[in-house]
Amino acid sequence: MKISLCTLFEGNYHFGVAALSNSLVTAGFSGVLWAGYRGALPAWLTESPAYDAATAIYQVSPGFQLRMVLLDTPMHFTYYKPTFLREVFEKHAPDTDLVAYIDPDIVVKCDWPSFCGWFTDDALSLAEDVNWAFPSRHPKRLLWNAFFTEHGISSIRPSERYYNAGFIGVPRQHLDFLVLWERLCHLVLGYNQGVKHLKAGGSATLFHSTDQDALNFALTAHEATLNTAGPDAMDFIAGGYYLSHAIGSPKPWNTPHVRKALGGQSPSVATKAYFEHVEGPIRIFSDAELKRHRLALRVASAIGRVYQRR
Known part of the structure; x- marks a missing residue:
């Protein structure tokens, strides 16, 4: 086919x-x-x-x-x-x-x-x-x-x-x-x-x-x-392995990760999946931009482990 x-x-x-x-x-x-x-x-x-x-x-x-x-x-x-x-x-x-x-x-x-x-x-x-x-x-x-x-x-x-x-x-x-x-x-x-x-x-x-x-x-x-x-x-619920869909806004490439985490929303599974596919073969971000995004994701994830909005 x-x-x-x-x-x-x-x-x-x-x-x-x-x-x-x-x-x-x-x-x-x-x-x-x-x-x-x-x-x-x-x-x-x-x-x-x-x-x-x-x-x-x-x-x-x-x-x-x-x-x-x-x-x-x-x-x-x-x-x-x-x-x-x-x-x-x-x-x-x-x-x-x-x-x-x-x-x-x-x-x-x-x-x-x-x-x-x-x-x-x-x-x-x-x-x-x-x-x-x-x-x-x-x-x-x-x-x-x-x-x-x-x-x-x-x-x-x-x-x-x-x-x-x-x-x-x-x-x-x-x-x-x-x-x-x-x-x-x-x-x-x-x-x-x-x-x-x-x-x-x-x-x-x-x-x-x-x-x-x-x-x-x-x-x-x-x-x-x-x-x-x-x-x-x-990835709307846990356990998925086919697709990851970043619904809603802002989208992963626009998300202020740390600010959202401080507001009680840690990085979503779809956001993390997105950043697993930005290095190549198509290079979307410069090395410095990618480093900033990944640092922000790590910090936001750490915040999310101790603070979630109810």
């Missing part, structure tokens, strides 16, 4: 793309990570002799390429995920069998042979969210079904789980799922009046988690088999 990967980024999320790329090299992945972006490209890429500006290809390792794709869309990238996945299938990698999207604040923790066992040609690959329990007759699910039914889309199967949209693997056989998810994202975008942020309103808002809510309804309106892992697969 030929597998292609993709991600989306803008602004300082390039720090995450670099660490994700490094983690894929460590895992042993061979292939392409298609990176859709908006704005200027970072210096670590444009100034590297491994980057070819004419082809927009960064040869990260002998078997792994990071390919940049400039995007022209006004919408928040969180709504653009199914569109970009579909574009990878149809335009950028038409010979691929499966495309997996990975958020740029995620790193891969395990070896690639173990990871790609998640992928099959007949199923979508997913991981449960930090708030994973979401009963099939939950009030919000009932409201979703009423909303989408008015637009000609109805749930055809129950779901008791809520999945994170930071990672999804889609085989070519289920390309139509991306068309469905994309349509739902546009409906949610219209409902949220073109919101420019990752979240809309408060937790009780009908579509608070935007593309993720659209994804979770799409999973009930499509017949595809699901290959799923629990919240541990993204």
Whole structure:
């Protein structure tokens, strides 16, 4: 099975793309990570002799390429995920069998042979969210079904789980799922009046988690088999070994580690995992910057061992 990967980024999320790329090299992945972006490209890429500006290809390792794709869309990238996945299938990698999207604040923790066992040609690959329990007759699910039914889309199967949209693997056989998810994202975008942020309103808002809510309804309106892992697969609970997802903000590359620890929040597992993948082959920080980050992490971790906010 030929597998292609993709991600989306803008602004300082390039720090995450670099660490994700490094983690894929460590895992042993061979292939392409298609990176859709908006704005200027970072210096670590444009100034590297491994980057070819004419082809927009960064040869990260002998078997792994990071390919940049400039995007022209006004919408928040969180709504653009199914569109970009579909574009990878149809335009950028038409010979691929499966495309997996990975958020740029995620790193891969395990070896690639173990990871790609998640992928099959007949199923979508997913991981449960930090708030994973979401009963099939939950009030919000009932409201979703009423909303989408008015637009000609109805749930055809129950779901008791809520999945994170930071990672999804889609085989070519289920390309139509991306068309469905994309349509739902546009409906949610219209409902949220073109919101420019990752979240809309408060937790009780009908579509608070935007593309993720659209994804979770799409999973009930499509017949595809699901290959799923629990919240541990993204380090949302202890015991995970597949991915580490630095949800929320600030992101690891922006976090004032000591100040947060003094406020009762010690460095997260995902923050520590991020800094395990910043030295190479893509160098994100200077030696001095990396030394400062690691010293701050050690101090913050020490504070966290004696002080936690209750």
